[in-house]
Every structure is written in structure tokens, then in C-alpha cells.
Amino acid sequence: MLLLTIFKNFRLWGLFLFISLSACSERQRLNPLDPENPNTLGKPTGLNVISRRDTVELRWDRLDLRDLTGFRIYRQIEGQAQFTPIGVAPAGDNSFRDLRVNFGVLHTYRITAFTQNFESPQSDIVATTPGPTFSWVADASSGDLIKLTHDGQHEIQRAGVFGRPLRLKIDAKRNQVWVIDRFGGEFSRLDKNGKRIRTDKRISGPAGLAVDESDGSVWLVDSLEFGLMKFDSAGALIKSNATYKKLAALAVHPATSELWALDRATLRVLIFTRNGELRRTLEVVLQRPFDLDIDTRTGKVWIADDNRVQRLSPQGVAETLPPQQLRLVYRVAADEATGGCWLIDYTDLIRGSDVIKLQSTGGIVFTSKGFDIPERLAVNPFDGSCLVADSGNGRVVRISANGQNLSSYDRVFSPFDVDTAQ
Numbered sequence: 001m002l003l004l005t006i007f008k009n010f011r012l013w014g015l016f017l018f019i020s021l022s023a024c025s026e027r028q029r030l031n032p033l034d035p036e037n038p039n040t041l042g043k044p045t046g047l048n049v050i051s052r053r054d055t056v057e058l059r060w061d062r063l064d065l066r067d068l069t070g071f072r073i074y075r076q077i078e079g080q081a082q083f084t085p086i087g088v089a090p091a092g093d094n095s096f097r098d099l100r101v102n103f104g105v106l107h108t109y110r111i112t113a114f115t116q117n118f119e120s121p122q123s124d125i126v127a128t129t130p131g132p133t134f135s136w137v138a139d140a141s142s143g144d145l146i147k148l149t150h151d152g153q154h155e156i157q158r159a160g161v162f163g164r165p166l167r168l169k170i171d172a173k174r175n176q177v178w179v180i181d182r183f184g185g186e187f188s189r190l191d192k193n194g195k196r197i198r199t200d201k202r203i204s205g206p207a208g209l210a211v212d213e214s215d216g217s218v219w220l221v222d223s224l225e226f227g228l229m230k231f232d233s234a235g236a237l238i239k240s241n242a243t244y245k246k247l248a249a250l251a252v253h254p255a256t257s258e259l260w261a262l263d264r265a266t267l268r269v270l271i272f273t274r275n276g277e278l279r280r281t282l283e284v285v286l287q288r289p290f291d292l293d294i295d296t297r298t299g300k301v302w303i304a305d306d307n308r309v310q311r312l313s314p315q316g317v318a319e320t321l322p323p324q325q326l327r328l329v330y331r332v333a334a335d336e337a338t339g340g341c342w343l344i345d346y347t348d349l350i351r352g353s354d355v356i357k358l359q360s361t362g363g364i365v366f367t368s369k370g371f372d373i374p375e376r377l378a379v380n381p382f383d384g385s386c387l388v389a390d391s392g393n394g395r396v397v398r399i400s401a402n403g404q405n406l407s408s409y410d411r412v413f414s415p416f417d418v419d420t421a422q
Helices: 001-027
Strands: 046-053 056-060 071-076 084-090 095-098 106-117 127-128 132-141 145-148 154-161 165-171 176-181 186-190 196-202 204-211 217-222 227-231 237-241 247-252 260-261 266-274 278-281 289-294 301-307 308-312 328-335 340-345 353-357 364-371 374-380 386-390 395-399 406-409 415-421
Touching: 046 127, 056 106, 071 095, 084 095, 095 106, 132 165, 132 386, 145 415, 165 204, 176 204, 196 227, 196 237, 196 247, 204 260, 217 247, 237 289, 247 289, 301 328, 301 340, 308 328, 308 340, 328 374, 340 364, 340 374, 353 374, 353 386, 353 395, 386 415, 395 415
Parallel strands: 204 247, 289 328, 374 415
Antiparallel strands: 046 056, 056 095, 071 084, 071 106, 106 127, 132 145, 132 415, 145 154, 165 176, 176 186, 186 196, 204 217, 217 227, 227 237, 247 260, 260 266, 266 278, 289 301, 301 308, 328 340, 340 353, 353 364, 374 386, 386 395, 395 406
């Protein structure tokens, strides 16, 4: 009986010892810098990157380890053969800034954690192409306004304070963004800190939005109630004219600050003075006008008009373009770098719409396919690339100026508008 009791106690002690050793082993595996840790594989985690003009900001998951010395930052610039160390962050930090980087060049980063006699494996890579521009995207499903980096790949800021944002325009000189929110018809803006400031005007049927950067004033069309309206840079109403409710699109001419608009009622192009008075009706006859944009460098006006694109001189004279075989030109965006434009050729077939780049003579440079309900275009004035709010696919697509490189930002549900500025 005594031997049986001793044997039982020995088995219990052995089982306890096995569990204890296993627990210690599991605790060791919980060390984030243990190569056998199944979650980290011994590498720093959570590395993220954004760029703001010539500064790249890195952030990663914080590590609270007693013997940790710091983090070593590695960078590879496009054209270089390998990563090289460029700096160190102290152990208590989880961020690093790479200053005075080159515009338009791909920068790729990795980091390691190190102690006096140990360095971890390198983290997963992150990459960005810095530049002087940024973009805002309106997500009609989530209600968010999202600020993206120059390359359109990384989120700088997200303002989730809207119901269904429909239109947006950037006023880069005053560092603010104007927004029409269809949910409740609110017209408001974001200041430089992302704070939403509402105006005292409700918009029943928002149909167009344009900013005059010379003084920060804003033009807006309400198709159901107020017609053409003008606001000052602080959002106070200056003028409204209920006569003009059928305007399809608005753009401010950079040379004159006059407002150009497409009138769906008369199928004409209208030009308004800075005071909102109709100055001129052009002789150009439209078919089914949707959109227009003005090249700030040449002053020429591009018009999306049913199954064709029209171009007008700065004086409003129609210019001859090559024959076009398009289905429904829904949006246009002037390309200041080349004097051409980008357009959306729309069809209701799933992934059947195209984004097309035209040269200055009106000929097609290339066609990018596979878009599903593309809503808006924004051409980058620095590198000539184009951002497309591809609503049906839930993405914002960046097409390079030569059409060879396509990339997308996918943390968006239904992008309805996009604008880019320096």
C-alpha cells in the first residue's frame, strides 16, 4: 500500500513537472523576438509608412522588452541593389522620420530590433513614392473622407463625420476641403486639422461644385431649389440664382475667374462673371453633357458630351478632334503636363468601363480596362498619373502617366469622388 501511494505521488509530480516545463516553453515562445514565435517569427511587426511631401514617416508595433537597445532602420531607394541602414530609433520609440527624400522615387523600408549583441530578422517591407501632392477621397458608403499620400497608396487621415459624401473639392491654398453631403443635404468643409465646419445652407439636389482658388470662393449648383450659388471662403452665402437649376458641371477658368457651366436645359455652355451674372452663351451645341474640366496651363476646356469629347479654346471656340468611337463619356480631367485629358468611357457591364488617356491632338494614347462604375478622375499635376474612384470595385486606382503601372487603395467601400492637389 505504501509503495502504491509513493508510485501515485511520483506520477503526479512528474505530470506537474511536465506541465510546468511546457508552460515555461510556451512563455519563451511568447517573446516577440523569438524566431519560433508563431505570430512574429522573431521580427518587429506592424510596420507602416506614409509620406508627406519630402518626409517619410514610419511606425510599428511597440516592443516593451527590458534588454532592448533600439530599432535599426533600413532603406532601399529605387535603382539601388540592396537595403542600407539609415538610422536608429531608441527602444522606447515606435516611429522614425526619413527627411528630405527625393520626389517621384520609390522608397522601400525594413526595420530590425537589436540589443548589445543581438539583431532580429528584418521586418516585412513597406514602400512609398513621396511627392508634393495629396488626394482626398469621398466614400459614399462609410461616410468617410480619406486623405491619401502622393502615390495614392497610403492613408494619411480619415474623417468619418459624414453621412453620404457626394462631391468634394480641395482648396490647396487655404488647406481646406469643401464637401457636399447628400445625407441631410449638408454643405461643409474640413479645415487643416480635419475638423468639420458646417455652413448654414442645406442643398436639396447637389449637382456641381467648383472652387475659385484666387479668392477661395465656392460655386455650387442645387438642381432642386436654389440653383446656382456662390459662397465666400468661409462658407457664407454671397449670391444665389434659382434660374439655373439644370447645370451639369462647373469649372472656374484660372485666367479670368469666370465660371463655365454646362446647361442641360439649353444644351449650351454658359459663362458667368465672378459676380454670378450670365456673361455669354457659347454657340457650341451639346448632345448630352455630363462633365467639363479646364486645363489651367493652356486655358482649354474639355467636355464630356454623350459618346464624344469636345474641346474648346480659351475663347470658347470648338476645336476639331479626330473621330472617336466611344460609348458614354461620363467624366473628363485635363492633363496639364501633356495638354491632353483623361476620360471615363462608361458602360453598365460589370468591369466593362474604360479609362482612356488622350494626347493634346485628341488621339488615344492608351486604354485601361476593367473598371466597374468609375465615378471620378483626378490627374496628378506633378507626375501626370491619374486616380480613379472605381466605386463598383471598391477601390481607388492609380494609373501611371504611361499606363504601365496600376496600383490600388482598397480600404474604401464606395468611392464617389476624388480630388488631387499640391
